[in-house]
Amino acid sequence: MTIRARLTLWYGCVLFCAVVVIGLLSYNEMQERRERIHRTDKGMREILEIMLGVGVPGAVLSVAGGWWLMRKSLAPLAALTTAAERINENNLAEQLPRSENGDELDRLTEVFNGMTARLNESFQRIREFTLHASHELKTPLTVLCGEMEIALRDDALPAAERERYASQLDELRRLSRIVDALTLLARADAGLVDLKFEPVALDELVRDSFADTQILAQAQGICVELAACEPATVSGNAHRLRQLFLNLADNAVKYNKRGGAITVSLRNNGPNAEFAIANTGCGISPECLPRVFDRFFRGDPAHSSEVEGSGLGLSIAQWIVKAHNGTIHIESLPDKWTTVTVQLPRVS
Numbered sequence: 148m149t150i151r152a153r154l155t156l157w158y159g160c161v162l163f164c165a166v167v168v169i170g171l172l173s174y175n176e177m178q179e180r181r182e183r184i185h186r187t188d189k190g191m192r193e194i195l196e197i198m199l200g201v202g203v204p205g206a207v208l209s210v211a212g213g214w215w216l217m218r219k220s221l222a223p224l225a226a227l228t229t230a231a232e233r234i235n236e237n238n239l240a241e242q243l244p245r246s247e248n249g250d251e252l253d254r255l256t257e258v259f260n261g262m263t264a265r266l267n268e269s270f271q272r273i274r275e276f277t278l279h280a281s282h283e284l285k286t287p288l289t290v291l292c293g294e295m296e297i298a299l300r301d302d303a304l305p306a307a308e309r310e311r312y313a314s315q316l317d318e319l320r321r322l323s324r325i326v327d328a329l330t331l332l333a334r335a336d337a338g339l340v341d342l343k344f345e346p347v348a349l350d351e352l353v354r355d356s357f358a359d360t361q362i363l364a365q366a367q368g369i370c371v372e373l374a375a376c377e378p379a380t381v382s383g384n385a386h387r388l389r390q391l392f393l394n395l396a397d398n399a400v401k402y403n404k405r406g407g408a409i410t411v412s413l414r415n416n417g418p419n420a421e422f423a424i425a426n427t428g429c430g431i432s433p434e435c436l437p438r439v440f441d442r443f444f445r446g447d448p449a450h451s452s453e454v455e456g457s458g459l460g461l462s463i464a465q466w467i468v469k470a471h472n473g474t475i476h477i478e479s480l481p482d483k484w485t486t487v488t489v490q491l492p493r494v495s
Contacts, residue, residue: 328460353376370407398487403427
C-alpha cells in the first residue's frame with residue numbers, strides 16, 4: 148500500500164471515529180433532555196436528520212479534502228521517485244528536478260544529485276583509465292609479437308625453444324585481442340566510436356557468417372545448418388554487424404560439444420529482422436543467464452576454464468546491437484540448446 152493510500156485510510160478512520168463519538172454524545176444529550184422536548188419523536192427525528200444531512204457529507208468532504216491535500220503534498224516525492232528510476236550508468240550527469248522550496252524532499256533531491264555527480268565522476272575515471280591503459284598496452288604487445296614472429300623464422304632455433312616461443316606468441320596474441328576488445332568497449336562507453344550507417348543486406352552477411360561458422364566448426368565435427376535466410380535490409384554498419392555475427396558464431400562453436408550441432412536462421416518478424424543462432428552443448432545455468440553480458444563473465448568455471456576466451460565477446464555483441472537500436476536475448480536449456488536471438492529494425 149502506498150503512503151498516500153495509507154495516510155488517507157488513517158485519516159478516514161479518525162474522522163469516522165469522531166463522527167461516531169459525536170453521535171453517541173448527541174444521543175446521550177437527547178436522552179437527558181427528552182422530557183423538555185415537546186413532541187419528542189419529531190424532535191429526535193429532526194436531530195437525526197441533521198446529523199445525517201450534515202455529518203455524513205461533512206465526513207465525505209473531509210476525507211476527499213484530506214486525500215487531495217496528501218496527494219498534493221506527496222506529488223514531489225512521486226516525481227522524485229520517477230526521475231530516480233530513470234538513472235543508469237549512461238545518464239548519471241542528468242540532475243533530478245528540485246522544488247527549490249527548502250523542504251525535506253528538496254534536500255533529499257540535492258543529496259541524490261550530489262551522489263550521482265560523484266558516481267559519474269568515478270565512472271568517468273574508470274573509463275579514462277581503461278582507455279589509456281589499453282592504448283598504452285597495444286604498442287609493447289605489438290613489439291613483443293613481432294619479435295616472437297622473427298625468432299620463429301630462425302631455422303636454427305631448437306625444437307624445444309620453437310615450441311616455447313610459439314606458446315608465448317599465442318598468449319601474446321590472446322592478450323592483444325583482449326586489449327583490443329577493452330579499447331573498443333572503452334571508446335564505446337566514452338562515445339568515441341563513430342558508426343557510419345548505410346543500408347546493409349543482412350541476408351548476405353548471414354550467408355557469409357554461415358560459411359565462416361562451417362569453417363570454425365570443422366575441427367570439432369560440428370554440423371552447421373542454415374535453417375532460413377530471408378532477404379532483409381537494415382540501416383547499419385556492415386563491419387560491426389559482421390563482427391556481431393562472427394562473435395556469436397565463435398561462441399556457438401567454442402561452447403559446443405564434439406559432434407554437436409549449430410542452427411542459423413534469419414527471418415522477417417514484423418518490422419524487425421530476426422537473427423537466431425542455436426547450438427548444443429552444456430548450456431548456461433539459470434543463475435548465470437542474467438550476467439552473460441557482463442564484462443569478463445564466463446559462466447560456470449568448470450566449463451569455461453576449458454574454453455579459450457576473455458568474456459568480452461557478448462559485451463561487444465550487446466553494444467553493437469544497441470548501437471543499431473536492436474535487442475539481443477539468450478535462452479538456454481542446460482545440456483540441450485542455447486539460442487541467441489537478435490532483432491534489428493528493417494528499413495522499407
